[in-house]
Amino acid sequence: MTGRLPALLAALGRRLPSDRLIDLLHHLNEAEGPDSPLLDRWSANHPAAGLAVQLSTLRTAWRDEVPQLSGAALALSLATAAEAEKGMDSPAELVVSGPTSPAIPVRLTSGIAVDVIRSARASLLIASFAAYGIPEVVTELRAAAERNVRIDLFLEESTAAARAFGPLGEHVRIWHRTDGDDARTSLHAKVIAADRHTALLGSANLTGRGLSRNVEIGVILRDSRAVGRLVDHLRWLTGPDGLLRRA
Incomplete structure (x- = not known):
């Protein structure tokens, strides 16, 4: 995976608390692609400041860089990025x-x-x-x-x-x-x-x-x-x- 997507996944994994991350992973596993309405629904249910823009940016990178990647594969990548962040000191x-x-x-x-x-x-x-x-x-x-x-x-x-x-x-x-x-x-x-x-x-x-x-x-x-x-x-x-x- 190249381009902006890895960094965007790492940032999202770093930001989301565990309950929201699990919910997003569930929606991604069911999504057929970056334009899935399931992701629109998740975004509407989590109105944290700037989060909708962050997810939209990630979906755009997904669409532009690896549109063939399944939602399940992206969910696995996000889960991996979030797990890696746990062992690292993060910036302010x-x-x-x-x-x-x-x-x-x-x-x-x-x-x-x-x-x-x-x-x-x-x-x-x-x-x-x-x-x-x-x-x-x-x-x-x-x-x-x-x-x-x-x-x-x-x-x-x-x-x-x-x-x-x-x-x-x-x-x-x-x-x-x-x-x-x-x-x-x-x-x-x-x-x-x-x-x-x-x-x-x-x-x-x-x-x-x-x-x-x-x-x-x-x-x-x-x-x-x-x-x-x-x-x-x-x-x-x-x-x-x-x-x-x-x-």
């Missing part, structure tokens, strides 16, 4: 809240926040200046706690952000700035770090508006070295020389 990926351009393949903050939480198997480190109106996030954190994920929340005390996580009780550990901190400072970071492999960084607070309606920009990091350093720094803040105390 753009995340937005608010209006999106259909020409740019970006992820929405609300969806990627849930994906990052779901990807954690051992630990979650979450920092936010404000937090409220996030029942889906609280539900995902409860599910993470049930699979024995250690959850640490770094929250700004002056905004009463901890109230949003009250239903989780002792399933989470909440950290605030120490009483001796300069009153003019605040805990302003916005981070969701899963284990040491994935982190969402950006301007959005953990609020309903921040994750969906406000104009916010962020990135997903899947570079284990960078995420590891970030996690180490956040953990240091909770140590003897750090600035955070248990609530």
Whole structure:
């Protein structure tokens, strides 16, 4: 396989969470070619920002470069590309809240926040200046706690952000700035770090508006070295020389 198609398959495999990837592979296996209405239907059912354009570009390359390739063969190629991506550190990926351009393949903050939480198997480190109106996030954190994920929340005390996580009780550990901190400072970071492999960084607070309606920009990091350093720094803040105390 030559031309643009391999790179397009790799990008799509890197972007799609496992449930969407499995659904697309099913549709591709049933598709007779790039013009199959099954693929139109899949695209309509997954209205993520820029995803329709990304799939359309892939279908155009399929049509132009290897029109004889069956949908089943393309599905196998996509599955192979996605599996290969699992073992590689990926570049930063753009995340937005608010209006999106259909020409740019970006992820929405609300969806990627849930994906990052779901990807954690051992630990979650979450920092936010404000937090409220996030029942889906609280539900995902409860599910993470049930699979024995250690959850640490770094929250700004002056905004009463901890109230949003009250239903989780002792399933989470909440950290605030120490009483001796300069009153003019605040805990302003916005981070969701899963284990040491994935982190969402950006301007959005953990609020309903921040994750969906406000104009916010962020990135997903899947570079284990960078995420590891970030996690180490956040953990240091909770140590003897750090600035955070248990609530």
